[in-house]
Amino acid sequence: MSTSAGNLTRVLMRRELKSYFATPVAYVFIVIFLVLAGAFTFYLGGFYQRGQADLLPFFNFHPWLYLFLIPAIAMRLWAEERKSGSIELLLTLPVTMWQAVLGKFLAAWAFVGIALALTFPIWITVNYLGDPDNGAILAGYFGSFLMAGAFLAVGSCLSASTRNQVVAFILTVVICFALLLAGWPLVLDMFRGFGFPQAVIDAIAGLSFITHFSAISKGVIDLRDLLYFVLMIGFWLYASAVVIDLKKAD
């Protein structure tokens, strides 16, 4: 009877991850992700035209790719449990709320990790064509994975707030869009135009996924950027647990 806490989280995660592959959803998602990632890199990013052996055009589009694809993964996390009633089963098993939230989140994160890992041909391509800084590329993948986790954590919380997956999807897109835009020069200039002091503008920029991701994607791993994503994930997962606890009865 002595199942350790980490073990239980792993059991929940494994079940969740398996359930992705039980339906075509997982395969459809991976194919769309790979096709879009390729299309963005080669057409919009001008991968060949730049004539540089790096993956910046690839990573630069990840925030926008995630904006629509990650909410599609996250929307079912809790909304489906609520709709089918299995949330009642899950939360009356001897697991803590934290284990349940973390187990489901880690499954979704691992799934996105699998999709991300399957973009490896682009890494092979760039190594074939030139002599890229593989350390920077590795950092880019790492940063992209971290950012995906932040998107997912936001989605987990909003999925917990409704039993309707479409509502969860739209809410997640809107909030993630706001978090992306916060670092966009256009938005920052607008706030500057309103006469906000630089400290406020920096704070707004500091909330943005893009500000923190762009540094990592160039190969610069700053502890503050890592901390930002870890805190972001922690905050939204904590919010998920609170929301589930409040709304599980509806």
Place this chain on the structure above:
Amino acid sequence: MIETRKLCKHYGGLKAVDGISFKVEPGEVLGFLGPNGAGKSTTMKMIAGFLTPTSGTATVCGFDVQEHPIAAKRLMGYLPEGAPSYGEMSVAGFLEFIADVRGLAGEERRRRIDDAVGRLSLSGVMAQTIDTLSKGFRRRVGLAQAIVHDPKVLVLDEPTDGLDPNQKHEVRALIQAMSRDKTIIVSTHILEEVHAVCSRAIIIAGGKVLADDTPQGLEARSRYHQAVSLSTANPKDAQELLARISDVSAVEIDPQDGRVTAFPRKGKPIFDAVTAALRQANFQFSEIALEQGRLDEVFRQITQTERNAAMAKKKEAA
């Protein structure tokens, strides 16, 4: 053991559960009866640790469900209303998942799963996904999930809902077989079930306990308890004859099948007097029976009195 003390759950102004207290000992099967919306499921959800009570406590084998939820949940098997599960999983995969969460491993895990599968005759559907199963099978998967870790306490919300008569019979036999060393709560709105499996029954309505008694005790509250009924070709004559017996309070003729029922005065047995009177008059009848009492009538009487009282109160307030 399960104990609740003044358990309450309020939704805004609505008192779904309003001060329910009871205690169930090992070996007992407690039947939870009540009209729809009486608060049965809400009470069970609080005992199972899914809902947080507004006030009051529920304890399972000495563990407060709110303060020591994991310890309490370990000892408990719970079948939620509607038997939800993960539809995309196979039956085998689902039961293995539950066994893993319950901390079963190795030989014991296999033995416990086999036992639950055998008890609920699921071996033929192990490879099927739960979504493709009939309602009856899904309910049995839910039951298997609840008993896989051989819990001390079982909380089953409508375990026989959606089953055919044979399956109902099997599930009732299963509950009885398990009742020897376990504490079991079963909610139902099928009154015959109370007789079949319960050693005690609680009737709740409007979130309150209205009666807490053995099935026999509840039946004894019925007007039909100890009444004598008979079928005859001339019910009118039978009515006249039986009405003359001193301990008979009333004689009624069922307008549908013409069956004659003689009701006793409170606590007076009339069977002997009735048979003697019939024999004396040499009265012809095809069949005669001593009534045990009718649970459905008691149920209606108890729950509707409550409703009428509540309505009267509302009127008064208005």
